Amino acid sequence: MSRDGWRKKASEDDGWGGRGGYMAAKISKLEEQFQKDAPREKQKDGTSSCIFSGVAIYVNGYTDPSADELRRLMMLHGGQFHLYYTRSKTTHIIATNLPNSKIQELKGEKVVRPEWITDSIKAGCQLSYVQYQLYAKQKSLNFTSICARGKQDLSSTNDPFKPNPSHPQSDSIKNGSCSIIEEDAERPRVNGIHDGDDDDACALLPRGSQDTSLTNGYVHPVNGALKPQDSFAEHSPHVVDIGSHQSHLPQTESRDREEPSCSSAGSKSNFHQRSLISTASPAKQPGLHSMQKDLHPKPTSNPGTSAAPQKGNLHDQTRVRLNGSYHMTPNSSNLADSSHQPGRSGKGAEAGVISEFFSHSRLHHISTWRNEFSEYVNALQSRRRAAGGAVFSGKEKLKKLKANCSSGSLMAAPQVRQSCILHVDMDCFFVSVGIRHRPDLIGKPVAVTSNRGPGRVAQRPGSNPQLEFQYYQRKQKQYRKEVPSNGVDLDLAALSMAEIASCSYEARQAGVRNGMFFGRAKQLCPDLQSVPYDFQAYKEVALSMYETLASYTHNIEALSCDEALVDATNLLVELGVTPDDLARAIREDIKEKTGCSASVGMGSNILLARMATRKAKPNGQYFLRSEEVDDFIRDQPVSSLPGVGRSMSSKLTSLRVSTCGDLQQLSISRLQREFGPRTGQMLFRFCRGLYDRPVRSEKERKSVSAEMNYNIRFTQVEEAETFLTNLSMEVQKRLEGAGLRGRRITLKVMVRKPGAPVEPAKYGGHGICDNFARSVSLAQPTDSGQLIAAEAIKLFHAMKLDVKDMRGVGLQVQQLEGSHADPSGQGPSRGRSIKDLLLAKQPAHSPKKDPLAPQGWSSVIRTGVTPPSSPPSTSSDPMPGTSKGGLHHPHTLNHVRTCLNVSIEVPSPSQVDQSVLEALPVDIRKQVEQSWRHREEQPSTSSHLSTPPRTSSSPPPGPSLGTLVLQLPNQLGQPCTTGFILELPDFSQVDPDVFAALPRELQEELCSAYRNKGNTQAHVQAQSSAENVQCPSSSSTDVPETLSKFNPRPVPTLAGAYEFSDIRTLLREWVTTISEPMEEDILQVVKFCTELVEDKDLEKLYLVIKYMKRLMQQSSESVWSMAFDFILDNVQVVVQQTYGSTLKIT
């Protein structure tokens, strides 16, 4: 088989753009960082010296100690560490072995083994490097023997892959002959990613937030310039210069794709693949074969000039990888391994990758600060509660001040008890923090950005920024007639795409905006100064701002790291000061403590306070009095309303609405027609300054998610699956962190829009994408990453996407519940018996007026015997309390079933034929045994649940026993008594002996269950459970395998109703008895409809929808038809997603 996939083609334009701009800036910054870190290191370590002064090392490839360690050592001992090799400045190259081409290239340089450094330090002085020279005589080396022994599977066309079987220590010269220089695996760390320095933003940020992408800009656009393959190509001896770019594109021929090498050409991810695999491979030896090596057995065509940049390139490659996935290991890859398992792992294949990624994404950090500060405020409050009061230093001060003042004047502030909200917002937070200690920058246009170069980069091959630019322009034009023509130039491509996180007011005057690309901003405002990120300082300042606020009151809601809402209503009454006084005091306090200015807006509700802040800025305060509200708000642009983003304001513009005053002219029905019932109402209220949300110090989370739309380039389905698995683990971590479990999983995927350039303008960015989302509801809430992953992968397959076009993946978990035991019995709690539950349940099901009342949803069934591995089962099926006298609504709690199966269906050990058990697959056997163990621990709950086998021939009882039925014998006017029955086998099949052996109470339960069974029989269809598959009698081989994989889903029920007639009754009662539907109920109906779609029961869905339409549109209340529209909209979305077309509703 020919492996010409290894050949890389020379790319004429590797986009590197020379060293003048980006590289120079980068190197100087790295040096700066190094200098900055050095004292810190010295302090930390204590032992420092200057033995290496004048020495500047460059580490090439794997070394022991690592490059990271060497960097530290150089810091400690007065040396210099160069991340990039510069012939003029670097004095020594540290390496343990180098490939031939490198050796030739570096002829005349001092290539030294790392022991030189360690030994020098030991000796306390700089030793002569001569005896540590790596290759005393550098000459051309002979590869052949190794090649021959090496990879047979690498065909002859790509000879030079060199395995390095020996150990690092032993592999000095002899070994060096066959190994490779360039593994710069350690490099990234050295780069300071670890230290959280600014340059390599790990950019994985929530989509949509502007500043997320900010940091990315720095590294990527530039090293975007070089993709791994480019540099390969440069070195490649087999230069094939046809369609060099072809190889970058995912659309390489399938044959090529199968080869790891070539897929690497397509994406960095494969690059990972190689290195990742190598970590896994038992060949621990740090022999450094990165592929590049292999590709340069001969000197490169442009040796002299390109040497340094090449290296740069290579480092950058690593960096790039790093940005996506952090763990790098020496590329000790055994090529054989990787070629045998192509695609086994992809980008993000290593378990830690995603979490590392997140943990290094600093913007991600900032976005989590809000939660942190919320928690901070919560903690303050609970502490106060515990202490029975707290000292509010700020408040006391103000009180004193007030006392002084009022002694002078008799005018006390009016004691009107009117609610007053303060919105405290720091003025261009990032900038003012950044220039706190830079008085020279005050008053100058300043932008916080990661870019420090001249703001230009070269264009990468494969990308087409113009096209993307035009696309976004067109998109804007859809709404707006006039195109913002502020100097759009086609040169744009060459500008730095590092975004501006924040810019000072001076810069804003020049037209610079937050989120603008730095290159562009620099054009607008040539004096623009850039300030690097300083995350530590942001945190400090933010914290002290919150502390300041907390010294007045604890009624604080954290909005973000630099803005907060304060409910000052009580405070003002207590102090008797005016809001302006309070605001002034707070601002002074903040200015004093943080050195940064804050603006305060005040109003009677949150909305008005926020709008007042706009007016207050910069560095001011504004109190929007209630009598001024109408005039004030009329002139506000609609875009200042919360929730009105770009697309909505474009839409509003098309309705010729630009100010809130215009918006007030529109009727609520018009708004609701245009924007949907909820948004319409929201807008209607907002433009009148109405907003009734109170200041909440604690926000309930609606969803937990993790998303990555940076640097997603899969080549194989397996990579995507692995990635999803890892992403699920990240979600799990977050769920655990929040103590939540979710019931609904949504997979969001960004897919390259057909026709969009394969490589977006922004390096590693997602470019122009279509967004797809699919969700699935789980039977029970979960926080298990594995479960989430399994579902996500199913969803992923259902979407049938081309993995190569995937540009972003997100997982969201909704419908959250606390995972902690809930003392009220509503939450899952371990170790409760069904009987306990029964008792606890009884009061919970008193008759209710509203058949869909939300409290009805919360009944929870717990089994005490859940194996620890499976998540606790909860069910929240609503009870239709108003159902007619004799009508029972049996609830088939299908999801409970899965949990119970383990314990219920497994007969006690004595009943099981050992041979049958042995015949079971290992994992099932383990499960069975585990459940026995559990049973021993909890004999009271589980053993009596074991029901007799259905047929005597198969010792493990039939799976259909697993269904648990919750029954509600519901007499009108009386509190209901709830009862649980298992779905029972025919009474005739019950073995009397077994029955007799049951505990008495259980016997009674069973008896009554059989009595009740008559009523429910019609509804309860024999349903098998997933365990069907596990039943040995059914595991015969002639059943097609696909059958056994099938996992039945629970039948969708609405408030427990399953039959259409019941549903109809329920809906009719809901619509006719209630004048205004509750949101929860509507959502429940939507959920039911969604489940019907998922259950592929469109017919029923159609009937339900048509019935609702009839009912709700007939209803006199207009809210009902709105509710219907809402439900229909949602259902249509789901149907659209599933079937690609919408229901025809006539």
Place this chain on the structure above:
Amino acid sequence: MAALTRQDLNFGQVAADILCEFLEVAIHLILYVREIYPSGIFQKRKKYNVPVQMSCHPELNQYIQDTLHCVKPLIEKNEAEKVVVVIMDKEHHPVERFVFEISQPPLLSISSETLLSHVEQLLRAMILKISVCDAVLDNNPSGCTFTVLVHTREAATRNMEKVQVIKDFPWIVADEQEVHMEEAKLIPLKTMTSDILKMQLYVEERTQKT
């Protein structure tokens, strides 16, 4: 009577037999109801105890039979996700798609003696729905043709290409044009769930047929 277990019967085969028989009836009926062919070539027959229309044009019948014959192995292996009867206008743009979406029932078992009559009852309901579907559909333009598409699960297509069940009756990957319909409206007709078969039938109809 002891319940039949999986060993006794090859479920896939039983389900596929029943389903293909039904599909044949359904396709004929659709062609009749949607007036793809002149009504003169149809004869009234009785199936599932209800009157149905069946074409007596030998070539058409052969085509339908051959098609289903090839579909059957897929259904047996549960590899067919949908069987779609696409009705196309003169320009070969689909105007209607009758989609039989096949999935596995929650429980595969043949345990009840009433199985066949029960299944028959469900299939009958579906046939009846088809025969009245013109009530909910707009009229088709004249000169329509039809074709049968199969949506397979996973890699079943590859096998189909390799193994020709009937010689000279190969399957080809459908044109995007035939599969994709713009601004389609979905009209669910019937859903059935039996012990051996779960299937739903819906029609996707182009909003503007003319």
